[in-house]
Amino acid sequence: MATTLSPVAVDQIGGRGPTLAPPPRDGGWGGGRPDDPRNRLRRYRIGMLFALAAVVMLFVSFTSAYIVRQGMGTWSDASARYVTDWQPISLPPILWINTVILLLSSFTLAMAQRTLSRKLRTAPRGGTSPAAEPALIATDQRSIPWLGITLVLGAGFLVGQLLAWEQLRHLGIFVSTNPSSSFFYVLTGTHGIHLLGGVLALAYAGLTSLLRKPLATRFLVVDVTALYWHFMDFLWIYIFALLHFAR
């Protein structure tokens, strides 16, 4: 048994953060192997982190606009003074359910990641080559389809958000009704579009599994998607807190 296992596989390809072997630091990847799975993983992680920095700036801008707009006064002829036109909306309760769904999806995605990294650890030495793939099919069929569950939960969250919009519409609260409702639709809508991107990435990750792409590629797709997904999860909590506490 021990002869077919490769305890260093995870170190080579990278599990979660700490298991990534340190790259040569005198330059970039140094060895001239940009296609080395280890190097690719690091590169995609760096790229994703900076992409998230841009997303942060987008939402920081919305937040600052939110705070400024909330504090704006508008001249009222009737009372001859500046009054605020900001009327807080009551958030649809379904948002709490959506939040739980999204948190669950982060958990299931973490499980998918864990399964995959365990598979990497127990894979035969040639586990990352297409030739060794048949051995993996059996494990694929046995394990719980965490990725699929995550995808369903993510889609469920999006449907839940649309239901929240629908509820507000029934109450006569539209995007132009009040600045508070405008910001509600902008923040949830922009987050939703970003999450939709995450759902598509999950679908792609599932596709890499169905297409029997090399294990290292599948790991990379899931790993980078997970970075994005957990961040979207965190971002939603932030937005929800903003909408809830800074009404």
Added chain:
Amino acid sequence: MSEQHAHAAPTGFIRKYVFSLDHKVIGMQYYFLALVAVFVGMFLSLFIRIHLLWPEANLPWFGHIKPEQYLTLLTMHGTIMIFFVLTTAPQSGFGNYFLPIQIGAPDMAFPTLNMLSFWTTFVAFVVMLAAFFVEGGAPLAGWTNYVPLSAIPSAGPGLGLGEDLWIVSIALFCVASLMGALNFITTTLDLRARGMSLFRMPLTCWAWFVTAMLALLAFGVLLAGGILLLLDRNLGTSFFVPGGLNVSGNLSFPPGGLNPGGHPITHIGGSPLLWQHLFWFFGHPEVYIAILPGMGVASQLLSTFSRKPIFGYKAMVYAILAIGILGFLVWGHHMFTSGMSPYSAFAFSVMTMAIGVPSAIKTFNWLGTLWGGRIRFATPMLFAIGFVSLFVSGGLSGPFLAQPILDISLHDTYFVVGHFHLIMGVAAIFGIFAGTYYWFPKMFGRMMNETLGKIHFFITLAGTYAVFMPMHYLGMAGHLRRYSQLTELNYLRPLMGLQEFMSYAAFITIAAQFVFVFNLFWSMKKGKKAEINPWEATTLEWTVPSPPPHDNFGGVTPVVNHGPYEYSVPGASKDYIMQTDPATVTAH
């Protein structure tokens, strides 16, 4: 994600030249997109200068210019020049082509993303040009797109569909720039060859890297503003539009839509200043996005053609970083007249003047590099020196405008127009020219014609100074910008002679640009064959054939042993040491 990074060289025309993944092809695509854009922008400025002299003249395409059409010319000139030329050519064009080669990488970190980034920019440009052809024409709210003018379709021609197209185009441009920026950053951090430590990178790479950081943090803010503005215009929200505006006789204005309840939309309570804050939080870093790559090119060339190491390499790096960081803290100096608190104005003023420190460090280091050098006055060098000259003369008016007390009287005058054209417009363009003449041999395997290059340089240098220097005087004399018809105003009449002089200078300068274009295309076919390293420079792009092969280094990974500016090293056999030369070459 599954694409191979060191992808094989494509053979079909489409994959090779259109939807190419090769950073060199993408860099050229950006460059030629910017070349088309710069000619569109230049013709708009030609129309501007003609109209100022002969307001009754019939211009091609536009016919007789009405005041609002004049604003359209200004808006589109500014937008196209700033986004599709100054942001596109120096960073996305040259950066794409030379960043991977200079750090010893076979390509950018994410080739597919790179291709997407270019084509998104291309679509953005097409959408921007489409604004000319829709009903009402192109928008007139200025490149800064100030609200409420930009938010209210009935406020003028071009503010309907044309304005929507403008916002969509800029939003696409933001997305494209973000994709490009994260690609540049990842490439710089992760794809450097062995031995290419951060402090061995050429200053061009540092400039592209810091510019990418600025773009990454700035464009998201403009995107946010654009989204909110689109909603204000089309869905009746009131982020930016205040209530009680009287536009074209209507107190409230249905912007082509009604509330779902059937009521006309009434805006209330929005803040036009909010747009200005969001816009300038992007807009000021954008100035540095345009100029930093030029600084990198100037540093590179001054060292190479002076045959001396760059003076104070690390100081140059820290100065770029300082300019990048300070650039995010000064947006308020564009809004001194907005009624902001004097305390805020003071803070913005101090931060703005602080930028003078790293800028001066750079300037003195450039002069220190030139000092005592054996200078070779080739055309690229001339443009690099021209860059320094313009940077100084355009930059010196910065500290004037940085003071609220002066800015309040100079705001919206020609003084500002002169300032930003010299430092951001023409200086950055000189950076592009310098880069073109310098890297042309590498990109096309032939030399550009030196005589034509020098003719182009001297006319352009004298011409741009003749156009933009007098603007400072005009501004101090109280000449406001954006005025369409100068002949009707008594107090401007004494200044008309100067306007005439500037227009004629502009005509000559514009004519000289055709010398450049001729030289560019003629040299591609007929230029003298270039050697691998015609300028005897040290950086990695001069170790590979011209033009470089598909994966840049022919499957070999370069190993870097030297800093980027080892010229005239005592005891060395020649007066320059390539970065890839064996480590034993140095005498010390």
